[in-house]
Amino acid sequence: MELIESPLQDLKKEVSTGTTIIAVQYQDGVIIGADSRTSSGSYAVNRVTDKLTPVHDYIYCLRSGSAADTQIIASYVSYYLNMFSIEEGCLPTVKKAAHMFREFCYQNKQYLLASIIVAGWDEENGGCVYNVPLGGSIIKQPFAIGGSGSSYLYGYCDIHFKENMTEEEAISFVSKGITEAIARDGSSGGICRIATINKDGVKRRTIYGNELQKFWEK
Amino acid sequence: MQKGGFNFDLYQRNVELIEKNNYKVPKTTKTGTTIVGVVFSDGVVLGADTRATSGPIVADPNCEKIHKISDYIWCAGAGTAADTENTTGMISLQLELLSLSTGRSPRVRTALTLLKNFLFRYHGYISAALVLGGVDFTGPHLHMIHPHGSTSTLPYISMGSGSLAAMAVLETGYNSKMGEEDAKSLVHQAILSGILNDLGSGGNVDLCVIKHKSMEFFRNVDTTNSKRKFRKKLPYMFKSGSTKILEKEIEEKMRKMEIVNEKESQIEELEEL
Numbered sequence: 097m098e099l100i101e102s103p104l105q106d107l108k109k110e111v112s113t114g115t116t117i118i119a120v121q122y123q124d125g126v127i128i129g130a131d132s133r134t135s136s137g138s139y140a141v142n143r144v145t146d147k148l149t150p151v152h153d154y155i156y157c158l159r160s161g162s163a164a165d166t167q168i169i170a171s172y173v174s175y176y177l178n179m180f181s182i183e184e185g186c187l188p189t190v191k192k193a194a195h196m197f198r199e200f201c202y203q204n205k206q207y208l209l210a211s212i213i214v215a216g217w218d219e220e221n222g223g224c225v226y227n228v229p230l231g232g233s234i235i236k237q238p239f240a241i242g243g244s245g246s247s248y249l250y251g252y253c254d255i256h257f258k259e260n261m262t263e264e265e266a267i268s269f270v271s272k273g274i275t276e277a278i279a280r281d282g283s284s285g286g287i288c289r290i291a292t293i294n295k296d297g298v299k300r301r302t303i304y305g306n307e308l309q310k311f312w313e314k
Numbered sequence: 315m316q317k318g319g320f321n322f323d324l325y326q327r328n329v330e331l332i333e334k335n336n337y338k339v340p341k342t343t344k345t346g347t348t349i350v351g352v353v354f355s356d357g358v359v360l361g362a363d364t365r366a367t368s369g370p371i372v373a374d375p376n377c378e379k380i381h382k383i384s385d386y387i388w389c390a391g392a393g394t395a396a397d398t399e400n401t402t403g404m405i406s407l408q409l410e411l412l413s414l415s416t417g418r419s420p421r422v423r424t425a426l427t428l429l430k431n432f433l434f435r436y437h438g439y440i441s442a443a444l445v446l447g448g449v450d451f452t453g454p455h456l457h458m459i460h461p462h463g464s465t466s467t468l469p470y471i472s473m474g475s476g477s478l479a480a481m482a483v484l485e486t487g488y489n490s491k492m493g494e495e496d497a498k499s500l501v502h503q504a505i506l507s508g509i510l511n512d513l514g515s516g517g518n519v520d521l522c523v524i525k526h527k528s529m530e531f532f533r534n535v536d537t538t539n540s541k542r543k544f545r546k547k548l549p550y551m552f553k554s555g556s557t558k559i560l561e562k563e564i565e566e567k568m569r570k571m572e573i574v575n576e577k578e579s580q581i582e583e584l585e586e587l
Contacts, residue, residue: 134466139478141458142466163464168434207437 114283116245117147117158118273119215120257121238122266125223125294126215129270130158131245131278132286143286148300152177154293155193155216160243161230162209169200169210190216194226194234202232213240217293245277245284252276263292275308346514348476349379349390350504351445352488353469354497357454357525358447361501362390363476363509364517364534372516376534380522384409384420386529387448388522389429392474393441393461401442405429422448422455426465434463443473449524476508476515483507498523502536509539 114135119128130147133140147159149167151174159166173196181188194214201210214226227240239257241249256269267290274288288303331337350361362379365372380390381402387409391398405428413420426446433440444459458471470488472480483504492500498521508515519536522529 134464136460141460142468144468145466162462164430164434164438164460164462167430167464 114245114281115147115160115243116249116274116277116281116284117160117213117242118246118249118253118270119158119213119225119240120261120266120270121223121225121259122261122263124263125217125292126225127263127266127270127290127292128156128158128213128215129274129288129290130243131274131284132289133284134163135283138282140285145286146289148289148291150174150298151193151214152181152188152216154187154218154298155190155214156291156293156298157193157197158213158215158242159210160213161211165208165210166212169197169208169212172200173197187218189218189220190214190224190226191218191221191236194224194228194236197226197228198232198234201228201230205230205232211242213242215240215293217295219295223294241273243277243284245274245281248277248280249273267292271303272309276311278308279311346476346512347379347392347474348472348480348505348508348512348515349392349445349474350480350484350501350508351390351447351456351458351471352484352492352497352501352504353447353454353456354492354494356494357449357523357528358456359494359497359501360388360390360445360447360522360524361505362520363505363515364520365509365515366395367514375517377517378520378533380520380531382406383425383446383448384413386450386524386527387420387422387425387446388524388529389425389447390445390473390522392443392445392477397440397442398444401429401432401440402444405432419451421450421452422446422457423450423452426457426459429459430463430465433459433461438462445471445473447524449526454524472504472508474508474515476505476512479507479511480504494523494525506536 115131117130119126128148132143132145134142134145149157149159149170151157151170157170159170173193176196177188177193197212197214201208211230212228214228217223225237225240227235227237238259239253241253252273261269270290271288278284287305288308290301290303292299332339346367348363352359360380364376364379366374366377380388381399383389383402383406389402391402405425408428409420409425412424429444429446433442438461441461443461446459447456456468456471458466458468458473469490470484472484484500487500487503501521502519505519516539518534518539521532521535
């Protein structure tokens with residue numbers, strides 16, 4: 097007699113942020129955005145997740161892959177980054193944060209399932225976006241997309257991305273991208289969380305479901 | 315020399331026993347469970363059912379699934395009963411020591427970090443899914459912790475096999491301006507929904523209301539589900555004389571004691587110091 101039916105098997109699966117994450121460089125810094133769904137199989141464990149995780153004052157990471165792995169890695173990097181910046185007496189560069197993520201992801205690649213985008217602002221280089229995908233490689237890019245929903249955005253990004261966008265243009269680029277991915281990817285959903293990082297600090301905003309842009313559907 | 319961690323040396327032997335010798339694997343007691351937590355204006359309400367199952371059998375119809383981490387930080391656990399009890403017990407000890415050494419009252423956040431780091435180290439093999447709730451000096455907090463070590467902070471949470479049923483009730487009834495009575499009633503309804511609709515949950519409803527410097531535990535708030543007509547009263551008591559005495563043998567223990575050595579003088583020397 098089967099006491100536990102198939103929908104409940106989902107709860108035994110590892111929790112993953114089956115996700116859409118985008119980060120883009122603009123005139124004064126970076127804009128980062130993510131959806132808000134954390135799934136365990138086909139059950140949405142958390143429909144209002146915050147995947148934009150601060151690792152330092154001006155540096156954020158966007159998490160996709162296993163929720164547990166990425167949370168722990170972000171904790172470690174945040175700890176080490178804070179220690180270094182206190183010892184050196186200055187703010188860390190985004191490059192340092194990204195390389196630290198890379199070190200964790202590469203050296204422990206057998207045990208981890210983590211694909212992370214590191215984005216932020218520093219004095220020397222302005223806004224920077226680094227992509228640290230599954231195997232632990234590191235690539236500096238003007239914009240980066242990640243997660244299961246990103247498959248649907250390669251075309252969109254290639255056509256619509258421009259260098260040195262203004263803040264409004266960049267926010268529109270990110271929010272439309274997230275909306276499109278949420279519409280097409282089953283593992284992405286919920287609300288769209290966006291943050292602007294520039295020399296003035298971090299400004300966060302949320303775009304709720306009914307405010308998200310509708311494309312061809314009426 | 316292996317220090318700690320899991321030992322998989324007997325894995326091969328176990329596989330052979332099961333396949334060739336038809337050995338029956340002993341079942342772990344799982345809490346196929348419904349556990350729920352809700353934040354309200356002044357604090358947190360935790361709720362749980364009370365059924366512990368061992369395969370298809372109910373091992374304990376009235377177990378306690380809400381564990382104490384500290385006076386105003388409590389944790390409801392789903393998954394393997396041994397894992398939830400021992401994990402929460404261990405973290406409760408660590409938190410007490412930490413609070414004594416820092417001289418500060420414990421925070422829910424600290425318990426969360428201790429639990430998530432502990433569970434992450436075991437890669438999900440420790441099957442403990444927890445709803446951690448409490449009120450510290452920073453206010454009321456509610457977190458969910460998965461066996462792999464990922465956590466989420468939410469205003470209302472349900473976990474366990476009955477979580478789908480309970481979440482349906484929570485999503486319908488939750489509002490951010492709830493008071494204590496509304497929150498208690500919502501948690502009660504959510505657990506009841508899990509008990510009635512999930513086969514792995516059952517028994518009675520336990521509630522735990524935590525507010526600033528106050529904790530109320532309502533054990534067995536709702537026992538409508540356990541009123542069975544033909545239940546024998548526990549514990550089993552047998553009338554004296556119901557077991558027949560076949561043989562009687564009395565052994566005098568005192569005779570077996572021998573005085574080996576008298577060392578009175580040594581004791582006197584110590585007392586002088």
